[in-house]
Amino acid sequence: MANLDSGMNDDGPSCSENDHEVRDFAVNEASCERAAAIFRALGDPQRLRLLLILEAGQCCVSEIASALNEPLPAISQRLRVLKGERVVKSRREGKHVFYALADEHISRLVANGVMHAMEELS
Amino acid sequence: MANLDSGMNDDGPSCSENDHEVRDFAVNEASCERAAAIFRALGDPQRLRLLLILEAGQCCVSEIASALNEPLPAISQRLRVLKGERVVKSRREGKHVFYALADEHISRLVANGVMHAMEELS
DNA sequence: CTTACAGTTAAACAATCTTGCAATTGTTTA
DNA sequence: TAAACAATTGCAAGATTGTTTAACTGTAAG
Numbered sequence: 440m441a442n443l444d445s446g447m448n449d450d451g452p453s454c455s456e457n458d459h460e461v462r463d464f465a466v467n468e469a470s471c472e473r474a475a476a477i478f479r480a481l482g483d484p485q486r487l488r489l490l491l492i493l494e495a496g497q498c499c500v501s502e503i504a505s506a507l508n509e510p511l512p513a514i515s516q517r518l519r520v521l522k523g524e525r526v527v528k529s530r531r532e533g534k535h536v537f538y539a540l541a542d543e544h545i546s547r548l549v550a551n552g553v554m555h556a557m558e559e560l561s
Numbered sequence: 562m563a564n565l566d567s568g569m570n571d572d573g574p575s576c577s578e579n580d581h582e583v584r585d586f587a588v589n590e591a592s593c594e595r596a597a598a599i600f601r602a603l604g605d606p607q608r609l610r611l612l613l614i615l616e617a618g619q620c621c622v623s624e625i626a627s628a629l630n631e632p633l634p635a636i637s638q639r640l641r642v643l644k645g646e647r648v649v650k651s652r653r654e655g656k657h658v659f660y661a662l663a664d665e666h667i668s669r670l671v672a673n674g675v676m677h678a679m680e681e682l683s
Numbered sequence: 684c685t686t687a688c689a690g691t692t693a694a695a696c697a698a699t700c701t702t703g704c705a706a707t708t709g710t711t712t713a
Numbered sequence: 714t715a716a717a718c719a720a721t722t723g724c725a726a727g728a729t730t731g732t733t734t735a736a737c738t739g740t741a742a743g
Contacts, residue, residue, distance in 0.1 A: 467610070467613060467675075469678075469682055470675050470678040470679045470682060471606045471609045471610050471613065471675065471678075472606050472678075473678035473681060473682060474603075474609055474674040474675045474677065474678035475603070475604050475605055475606040475608075475609045476604075477604075477674060477677070477678065478600045478601075478603040478604035478609070478674055479600075479601070479604030479605070480604075481596075481597070481600040481604070482597050482598075482599075482600035482601030482602075482603070482604040483597055483601070483730090483731085484593045484594050484597040485731090486597075487593045487596055487597045487600070488589070488593050491589060491593065499689080499690090500689070500690060500691095501688090501689065501690080510732095510733080510734095511689080511690070511691095512690085512691080512692085512732090512733080512734080512735095513731090513732070513733080514690095515689095515690060515691055515692085516691090516692090516731080516732080517731095518690095518691095519691080519692090520730095520731095531739095531740095533689095533740070533741070534688065534689050534690085534739085534740055534741065535689070535690090536689075536690065536691095544673075544677045544680075545677075547673065548670070548673055548674060548677065551666075551669065551670055551673065552596040552599060552600055552670060553589070553592050553593065553596045555596065555599070555666045555667075555670065556591075556592040556593075556594075556595035556596035556599065557592045558666075559595060560591055560592060560595060605700095605701085607701090621719080621720090622719070622720060622721090623718090623719065623720080632702095632703075632704090633719080633720070633721095634702090634703075634704080634705095634720085634721075634722085635701090635702065635703075636720095637719095637720060637721055637722085638701080638702075638703095638721090638722090639701095640720095640721095641721080641722090642700090642701095653709095653710090655710070655711070655719095656709085656710055656711060656718065656719050656720085657710095657719065657720090658719075658720065658721095
């Protein structure tokens with residue numbers, strides 16, 4: 440990552456552009472796209488509410504729908520978006536499809552975001 | 562944090578609705594809105610690139626613009642969005658306006674998101 | 684096979700967001 | 714005060730997103 444504090448001139452950019460930076464650039468480029476896609480998926484109150492339910496354990500679609508008191512297709516759509524970004528994973532069991540957060544990393548991201556918000560608002 | 566593996570019944574909902582949950586509901590309601598707003602602000606590749614620059618230290622608008630090789634008004638707009646959600650803060654110093662990440666919490670959120678993406682893509 | 688239940692998908696419409704360019708504000712220096 | 718530089722704002726065009734209703738698929742039970 441760039442070191443902004445050093446090498447700050449009055450005229451030029453403070454962000455040096457050496458080999459290391461250039462090498463990292465491609466990585467960051469792809470990572471930014473991916474990270475932004477995840478953040479975008481989390482960036483909706485309704486989807487986030489849904490994720491908070493999954494934070495407590497896996498759920499099937501109709502359970503989520505009744506917990507959030509919303510029509511089932513709406514929930515299914517949101518889950519589709521979340522699954523498209525691999526924020527949640529699903530598993531069919533008989534008639535039911537169970538959804539869960541994709542991994543611990545996502546779980547932590549959600550928890551951190553909401554906790555930050557809660558601290559702010561407290 | 563929730564334990565996903567345990568507490569799953571065959572018939573009933575896995576998400577219990579006891580007093581504790583109900584009490585937390587109002588808090589979560591507001592927190593979701595706020596957290597989603599933050600995530601939404603982070604959910605754009607261009608804004609995230611900008612934030613990665615700030616991750617390394619404060620910068621003025623024209624520095625950011627030249628580092629990202631983009632027109633200054635575009636950067637200013639993005640900063641406005643980010644500041645609107647209190648993801649960044651600004652400080653005027655003479656002709657220049659310096660921007661920085663709002664706090665450590667935001668910094669960690671950004672770093673975690675991008676690191677997750679990098680690991681995924683590695 | 685048919686009924687009922689669980690979930691997904693499609694299409695249309697509204698709403699929101701992003702961007703680019705031009706004009707404007709604010710700040711310093713001559 | 715005028716000129717130059719730094720940054721912000723306004724506005725229109727275009728793209729993305731979210732929501733809703735209805736139709737469709739898949740699965741188990743009668």
